[in-house]
C-alpha cells in the first residue's frame with residue numbers, strides 16, 4: 001500500500017511537473033506581452049499595414065534615416081535565433097549579435113530593466129508570429145553610418161546600470177520611476193539632448209522640441225504648477241484627453257499603443273512618480289479672465305478659433321479640447337501653442353465613441369503679427385502667463401519650429 | 411457687437427452691426443437671408459457649409475463657415491452658391507455655371523444638401539487648375555484630394571466625381587500632356 005501510494009504520488013508529480021513549467025512559461029509570456037505594450041515596441045517595429053514586429057519603420061534623425069528592425073520570432077530575419085543573453089545585451093547595452101544598435105532603439109532607457117522583465121520580454125517575442133521580412137539598410141551620412149563609432153558613443157554616453165530603488169521614496173513611486181524611466185522610455189523625448197545627442201540628465205524631463213512640437217516639461221515642478229491632478233494624468237495617458245487638454249503629435253501613438261493598456265496599479269504608480277506625490281492632488285481653480293473685445297486678438301480668436309474651442313474656451317466634447325485649464329497654452333514659452341497653430345493637429349480616434357477632429361493648419365493663413373496677437377490674447381484670457389510677447393520673439397519660435405520640422409525631414 | 415463690411419458675390423455688404431462671436435453661416439442665414447449655404451455637422455467635418463474666399467493675389471480658397479467666425483471675413487471678398495449662375499435684370503436665372511451644369515447633367519446630387527459645398531469646392535479646384543494645369547494621369551488623385559472631405563449623405567460620390575472629371579477633361583487649359 002505504502003509503495004503504491006508512493007508510486008502514485010511520484011507519477012502525479014511527473015504529470016504535474018511539465019504542466020507547472022508550462023503554466024509558468026505562459027505566465028512569463030503574458031507578462032512579456034504586457035511589458036512589450038508598456039515599452040511600445042510594436043509601434044516602432046511595425047510599418048502601417050505591415051505585419052506586427054516586422055520592422056522597417058523609418059526614423060528620421062539629424063544624421064539620416066534609421067529603420068527599425070524585425071523583432072519577430074523569425075529565425076532568419078527576426079530575433080528567433082537570439083539567446084536570452086543576446087537579447088539582454090541588446091536591451092541593456094545596445095549590442096546585438098550582428099553589431100551595435102543605433103540609440104534610436106532606447107536601450108539608453110531599457111538598461112534599467114530587471115532580469116525577470118527582460119526574460120519575460122524575451123519569452124514573449126519568441127512566442128510572436130515569425131515575419132519573413134528582411135531588415136532595411138539605414139540611410140545615414142558619414143561618419144554616423146559606421147557602427148563602430150557607436151562603441152565609442154556608448155563608452156562616453158551610455159550607463160548600463162540596472163534600476164536602483166530610491167530608499168527615501170515609497171514603493172509606488174519607485175514602481176512609477178521604473179516604468180517611466182525604463183520601459184516607458186519617456187526621457188527619450190522629454191529630456192533635452194546634449195551636444196553628443198545623449199539625454200542631458202541634469203535637465204531630466206524638462207522638455208525638448210522634436211519634429212515641430214515640444215515634448216513638454218513633465219517635471220513634478222511644472223506639472224504641479226500647471227495644476228495637474230493624478231486623475232488628469234490618468235485621463236490624458238489612458239484616454240489621450242483630459243481636463244488639461246489632449247495629447248498631440250508624437251504622443252498620440254504612445255497613448256494609443258502603450259499607456260492606454262496600463263493596469264490601474266501601474267498607472268497610479270506612474271502618476272505618483274510624475275507628480276512626486278502618492279496622494280491625490282486637489283485641483284486648482286481654472287483661469288478665465290474674461291474677454292477684452294477691444295483687443296485685436298479677440299477678433300482673431302472669434303474668427304479662427306471660437307467655432308471649435310467655444311467663445312469662452314469651453315471646447316466641444318469629441319470635437320476639440322477646452323482652452324480653460326489647457327496645459328498646452330499655460331506654458332512660459334508658447335512653442336506648442338504656436339506649433340498647433342502652424343501645423344494643425346491630426347484627427348485622433350480612441351474608440352468608436354471618443355475622439356477629436358483634426359485642427360486645420362494656419363501656416364499660410366496667419367502672419368507673424370496675427371500669430372503674436374492671437375497667442376498673447378489666448379494667454380491673457382486663459383492663463384497667468386505674460387501676454388506681451390513681441391513679434392520678433394514669436395518669429396524666433398516659429399523659426400525654431402520650422403527648423404525642427406526640417407531636421408526631422410532630413 | 412462689431413461692424414462688418416465685406417463683398418459677397420461682388421456686392422458690397424455692410425457696414426452692418428453684428429455680434430462678434432457668431433459663425434459666418436449664422437451671419438449669412440440670419441442677417442442676410444442667404445440660405446443657400448447649408449449647415450450640416452456644425453463642427454467642420456462635412457464641408458457642406460463651404461464658401462469661396464477670393465484672395466488679393468487672384469487665387470481662391472474654400473473656407474468652412476460653420477467653424478469660422480464672422481470676423482474672419484471682415485473686409486474679404488467671398489462667393490456663395492447664390493453667386494454662380496448668371497441672372498438677368500429681373501433677378502431671373504439665365505445661365506448656370508459650368509460646374510452647376512455638369513452636376514445637373516450627371517444627376518450628381520439628390521437631396522441637394524451637400525451641393526453648394528461641392529459646387530464651391532469644384533469651382534475653386536477648376537480655378538486652381540487654370541493656374542496650375544495637371545497631367546491627365548493625375549486627375550483622379552487631384553479630385554479625391556480636393557473633394558474627398560465633402561460628405562454627401564445621399565452617397566452621390568461616384569456621380570459627383572465623374573462629373574468633375576468630365577468637366578476637367580472638357581475644359582481647355584486644365585490639363586497638360
Ligand code: FES
Nearest residue numbers: 450451452457476
Ligand atoms: S456644417 Fe460646416 S463642415 Fe459641416
Ligand code: FES
Nearest residue numbers: 520522562563564
Ligand atoms: S445630395 Fe443629398 S447629401 Fe448629397
